[in-house]
Amino acid sequence: MSRSMKAVHLVLLAAALMASGGVSAALPMAAPTGGFPASPPAPGPVPKLAVPIPASQTLPNGLQVVSVRRAELPLVTARLVLRSGGEMDPPKLAGLAELTANLLSKGAAGKTAPQIAAAAEALGGTLKAAAGWDESAVGITVTTPKLPKALALLADVVRQPTFSAAELGRAKAQAIDDLHLMLSQPTALAALAASRGVFGTGAYGHSRSGTPASLARITRADVQRLHASLYRPDNAILVLTGDITPARARQLAQASFGDWPKPAMPLPVKPVGKTASRLPAILLIDQHGAGQAGVVVAHAVPPRRAPDYYVGVVANAVLGGSYSARLNEQIRIRRGLSYGASSRLEPLSDAGLWLAAAQTKNPSVPQVLDLILAELRHLGRSTASVHELAARKATLIGSYGRSLETTEGLAGQVARLAIYGIDLQQIDQYIEQVQAVTPGQIEAYAHRHLDAEGSKVVVVGDTSRFAATVRKAHPKAEVVEAAALDLDSPLLRMPTRGGLPTD
Amino acid sequence: MTMRLRPAMLLATCALLAVTGAWPPVAATELRIPPIQFHQRTLSNGLQVLSVVDHSSPNVAVQMWYHVGSKDDPKGRSGFAHLFEHLMFKSTKHMHAEQMDRLTEDVGGANNASTGDDVTNYFEVVPSNYLQTLLWAEAERLSNLNVDQKNFQSERAVVEEEYRTRVLAQPYGKLFNAIDPYSYTTYPYKRPTIGSIKDLQAASLRDVINFHKTFYRPDNATLIVVGDFDQKQLDAWVDRYFGWIPKPALPVPPITVKEPARKKNLRYTVTSATAPLPAVALTWLIPPASHSADTIALQVAAALLARGDSSRLYQSLVYRHQVAQQVGADADGRIGPGLFVVYAILASGHQPAEAEKLLNEEIIWLATQPISTAELDKVKTQLLTSELEHRQTAQGVAFALGNATLIEGGPEHVNTDLAMLQKVSAADVHRVLQKYVTGARSVTIDYLPQATGAAAATANGEAK
Numbered sequence: 001m002s003r004s005m006k007a008v009h010l011v012l013l014a015a016a017l018m019a020s021g022g023v024s025a026a027l028p029m030a031a032p033t034g035g036f037p038a039s040p041p042a043p044g045p046v047p048k049l050a051v052p053i054p055a056s057q058t059l060p061n062g063l064q065v066v067s068v069r070r071a072e073l074p075l076v077t078a079r080l081v082l083r084s085g086g087e088m089d090p091p092k093l094a095g096l097a098e099l100t101a102n103l104l105s106k107g108a109a110g111k112t113a114p115q116i117a118a119a120a121e122a123l124g125g126t127l128k129a130a131a132g133w134d135e136s137a138v139g140i141t142v143t144t145p146k147l148p149k150a151l152a153l154l155a156d157v158v159r160q161p162t163f164s165a166a167e168l169g170r171a172k173a174q175a176i177d178d179l180h181l182m183l184s185q186p187t188a189l190a191a192l193a194a195s196r197g198v199f200g201t202g203a204y205g206h207s208r209s210g211t212p213a214s215l216a217r218i219t220r221a222d223v224q225r226l227h228a229s230l231y232r233p234d235n236a237i238l239v240l241t242g243d244i245t246p247a248r249a250r251q252l253a254q255a256s257f258g259d260w261p262k263p264a265m266p267l268p269v270k271p272v273g274k275t276a277s278r279l280p281a282i283l284l285i286d287q288h289g290a291g292q293a294g295v296v297v298a299h300a301v302p303p304r305r306a307p308d309y310y311v312g313v314v315a316n317a318v319l320g321g322s323y324s325a326r327l328n329e330q331i332r333i334r335r336g337l338s339y340g341a342s343s344r345l346e347p348l349s350d351a352g353l354w355l356a357a358a359q360t361k362n363p364s365v366p367q368v369l370d371l372i373l374a375e376l377r378h379l380g381r382s383t384a385s386v387h388e389l390a391a392r393k394a395t396l397i398g399s400y401g402r403s404l405e406t407t408e409g410l411a412g413q414v415a416r417l418a419i420y421g422i423d424l425q426q427i428d429q430y431i432e433q434v435q436a437v438t439p440g441q442i443e444a445y446a447h448r449h450l451d452a453e454g455s456k457v458v459v460v461g462d463t464s465r466f467a468a469t470v471r472k473a474h475p476k477a478e479v480v481e482a483a484a485l486d487l488d489s490p491l492l493r494m495p496t497r498g499g500l501p502t503d
Numbered sequence: 504m505t506m507r508l509r510p511a512m513l514l515a516t517c518a519l520l521a522v523t524g525a526w527p528p529v530a531a532t533e534l535r536i537p538p539i540q541f542h543q544r545t546l547s548n549g550l551q552v553l554s555v556v557d558h559s560s561p562n563v564a565v566q567m568w569y570h571v572g573s574k575d576d577p578k579g580r581s582g583f584a585h586l587f588e589h590l591m592f593k594s595t596k597h598m599h600a601e602q603m604d605r606l607t608e609d610v611g612g613a614n615n616a617s618t619g620d621d622v623t624n625y626f627e628v629v630p631s632n633y634l635q636t637l638l639w640a641e642a643e644r645l646s647n648l649n650v651d652q653k654n655f656q657s658e659r660a661v662v663e664e665e666y667r668t669r670v671l672a673q674p675y676g677k678l679f680n681a682i683d684p685y686s687y688t689t690y691p692y693k694r695p696t697i698g699s700i701k702d703l704q705a706a707s708l709r710d711v712i713n714f715h716k717t718f719y720r721p722d723n724a725t726l727i728v729v730g731d732f733d734q735k736q737l738d739a740w741v742d743r744y745f746g747w748i749p750k751p752a753l754p755v756p757p758i759t760v761k762e763p764a765r766k767k768n769l770r771y772t773v774t775s776a777t778a779p780l781p782a783v784a785l786t787w788l789i790p791p792a793s794h795s796a797d798t799i800a801l802q803v804a805a806a807l808l809a810r811g812d813s814s815r816l817y818q819s820l821v822y823r824h825q826v827a828q829q830v831g832a833d834a835d836g837r838i839g840p841g842l843f844v845v846y847a848i849l850a851s852g853h854q855p856a857e858a859e860k861l862l863n864e865e866i867i868w869l870a871t872q873p874i875s876t877a878e879l880d881k882v883k884t885q886l887l888t889s890e891l892e893h894r895q896t897a898q899g900v901a902f903a904l905g906n907a908t909l910i911e912g913g914p915e916h917v918n919t920d921l922a923m924l925q926k927v928s929a930a931d932v933h934r935v936l937q938k939y940v941t942g943a944r945s946v947t948i949d950y951l952p953q954a955t956g957a958a959a960a961t962a963n964g965e966a967k
Contacts, residue, residue: 036597036642036643036646036647036744036747037597037639038597039597040598040606040636040639040640041635041636041639042636043610043630043632043633043635043636044631044632044635045632046630046632047561047630047631047632047731048561049560049561050561072559072895073891073894073895074891075888075891075892075895113812113822114812114813114818114822117811117812117813117817118813118881120811120813121810121811121812121813121814121881121884121885122877122880122881122884123884124884124885124887124888124889125885125888126811126812141888141892142888143884143887143888143891170822170825173825173850173851174821174828174850176851177779177780177828177850177851178828180779180780180851181674181779181780181828181848183779184674184777184778184779185672185673185674186672187672287777288776289776289777289953290672290776290777291667291670291671291672291776291777292664292667292668292671292672294672322608323604323608324601324604324605324608324609332661332664333601333657334657335657335660336656336657336658336659336660336661336663336664337660337664338661338664338668339661339664339665339667339668339669340668359664359667359668359672360664361663361664361667390609391605391608391609391610394608394609394610394611395608395609395611395613397611398608398610398611398612398613398630399611399613401560401561401562401611402560402562402613402628402896405560405562405895405896406892406895406896407892407895408892
């Protein structure tokens with residue numbers, strides 16, 4: 001668009017505004033006294049957020065029962081959570097924990113998969129099962145009168161899954177199709193590769209959803225073995241949130257899970273989460289025909305129970321935790337290079353992950369990558385202003401408060417505390433802890449854990465459009481074809497000249 | 504974002520339940536939920552105001568719904584209503600660009616907006632002490648928008664990236680984006696909400712000014728406020744900040760074209776460079792959402808077909824025959840003619856024709872054979888529970904009210920549709936399916952991965 005045309009439009013705009021302002025005088029309702037205020041009215045007194053307090057009880061078999069009462073509507077979320085997830089996948093059996101969780105509702109206690117789905121849906125809910133890192137969970141949200149039946153169904157699928165060969169075959173075929181779907185999305189594939197770059201051969205470095213090869217290897221005996229070793233009351237938490245009292249929670253937990261025996265064998269030890277990575281610092285994965293590229297930058301960060309957890313939370317909030325955070329400000333708002341740039345912090349039991357991502361048109365990859373790295377450098381070398389920090393802390397606190405408004409959100413927050421053995425009363429100390437973080441702490445955290453030079457970078461896209469430019473600034477960037485990736489290998493590909501053999 | 508609005512949700516009957524904290528008897532066979540007690544008024548300039556007081560959290564949801572959507576995109580400017588939505592976050596006479604974020608995110612709130620075929624909504628949730636501030640800000644951007652060229656260009660680039668993210672980078676983005684263009688011949692729903700890169704690049708600041716003048720006016724908007732506030736105080740603030748805004752003399756341009764009935768079945772093919780598996784979608788025309796009796800029966804039909812793993816399409820295509828890895832059905836009611844849509848994403852080794860045959864068989868079976876009371880009760884309970892979950896937050900209640908008011912025929916529908924859902928019978932499901940689906944003409948879209956474009960990673964030694 002030419003400069004002269006721009007001028008014309010600005011004149012038109014001014015005229016339109018004057019016209020609308022001029023008409024207002026003739027309106028039936030008068031403009032506010034003194035005209036429409038030129039600045040926003042000041043806020044009233046701050047309202048108080050009331051955080052519901054969890055109650056925790058333990059049954060004789062070791063099952064922890066956590067309930068939180070929020071009784072505005074007749075709804076309850078029930079979730080059975082195990083303190084183990086994808087990190088327990090044995091070597092070469094990536095995806096086993098997730099497949100096991102998926103199979104729970106596909107046949108149990110004499111009922112077939114369709115019978116279980118029909119039973120859950122007749123109660124108005126859906127049995128949702130999934131495995132994450134450090135947790136596996138199956139849950140359902142129902143109206144209060146349906147809760148006893150929902151818990152009985154939950155107990156059936158957790159305690160007595162059938163794991164039939166036919167269902168295993170179905171689940172494997174679906175998991176392989178789902179995996180191909182995920183890997184066709186540039187940012188999802190880049191995030192998977194970046195996790196390998198951060199955690200190496202550690203437990204958090206493999207594909208939690210499996211690989212086509214590992215899924216094909218999994219047998220019924222593998223599923224049964226994982227279930228027998230991890231699905232036990234002394235490794236489980238029953239979370240009940242919503243329209244429920246602690247006494248009722250205990251009564252219902254006892255009825256459905258009270259006779260769940262605790263095995264004599266000890267719980268398996270968690271494997272090491274992270275080892276040194278042998279991936280290049282910058283990996284460019286070529287995906288032919290990609291309409292947009294995914295740019296991911298990742299770092300290892302301290303685990304959930306580390307004392308600087310809240311410093312990490314606020315540092316991430318400043319960098320990329322919300323729309324107005326620095327990454328989106330630089331990449332989307334100022335430059336229009338992406339629909340959204342953001343980052344997330346995922347502190348786990350034995351290590352943690354920080355990951356930033358943005359999708360952009362292929363030719364913009366070098367610019368977006370350098371903008372992300374520049375923000376990492378900036379955070380570790382200068383203090384955030386008091387003003388900026390106050391805004392990002394408010395964003396965090398507000399979003400936390402809203403997460404407690406639904407029964408599902410509440411269940412998620414208390415489950416995350418319970419999994420890591422953190423005092424449940426911390427649910428009420430979030431605001432205080434976030435407010436206590438200082439600019440100096442953030443700078444030191446970023447310098448130590450998020451330094452640009454130590455970043456693991458993965459870009460997935462049409463590399464013919466950006467690899468040469470990326471290499472000008474980063475000569476060591478390596479290119480690999482998406483079709484040649486070996487997700488089972490810590491190097492993500494078969495050994496090349498001088499490469500180390502994969503294990 | 505163009506996120507399509509949540510499909511109109513249906514509720515089961517509601518009578519007042521005293522929330523006493525006492526354990527409801529387990530024997531209760533029918534759950535009762537409280538109706539939404541909304542307050543309604545219209546200012547002399549035509550602004551409709553709906554409000555619900557709820558002190559259960561210290562937040563308030565503020566939503567502005569404009570009765571304009573992508574069906575109103577100017578000629579040669581597909582995607583414009585959505586681009587305009589983005590520009591409403593830029594500068595006004597008294598606010599600098601992104602000041603809306605300063606007044607929401609920075610004080611512990613949140614904001615967003617969405618554009619659909621029929622409506623554009625702007626929604627915020629803030630600590631309730633910021634209600635007055637937000638009312639001022641919404642009145643300001645309704646009356647004093649003032650976008651400059653620099654902000655216009657950078658935001659247009661963001662929308663182009665949004666197009667790439669939603670349509671190009673999502674493996675099934677091109678399929679879902681093709682449904683409207685192939686399903687309508689005449690009605691302006693045939694333009695996709697996200698538009699095209701070419702039309703977006705043709706848009707100018709002049710278009711922005713004209714669009715704001717034509718559609719962003721008090722008599723074309725509904726303000727919804729839900730949460731922790733005092734009704735009298737709200738009324739006074741609304742009068743103060745919105746009351747003075749003039750109602751333009753010219754009426755809002757109506758859409759007069761009619762979508763003709765389909766005369767024959769049609770079939771199209773769309774290809775994708777990145778989708779790992781083929782897919783197929785079928786659509787039929789349905790009446791406007793305000794035809795409640797038909798719309799609600801079609802929603803029940805869609806739920807019987809595809810809501811949950813016990814649904815008919817899932818059981819047939821995904822579970823028994825294993826030809827699909829994902830299925831869906833939706834009765835997409837709109838202000839104008841809507842669509843009944845079913846689709847399947849195929850499982851490896853299967854082709855669209857196999858899924859299409861099974862989809863049609865299940866629909867014909869549902870349209871003609873007996874439906875048990877237990878199965879009907881199941882979907883009604885599912886729909887009720889899901890709606891209760893949405894209504895846990897002020898924002899959820901405000902969305903339910905907005906959809907009822909702008910799409911479903913009036914705010915009272917947020918409560919009256921419940922009774923209607925309870926009464927849907929097997930005969931109703933048969934009637935609407937026979938009339939609009941099995942007795943009408945379909946559009947079928949085959950979605951095929953391009954042979955050379957398979958881009959997914961595979962592991963060494965992949966077993967087959």
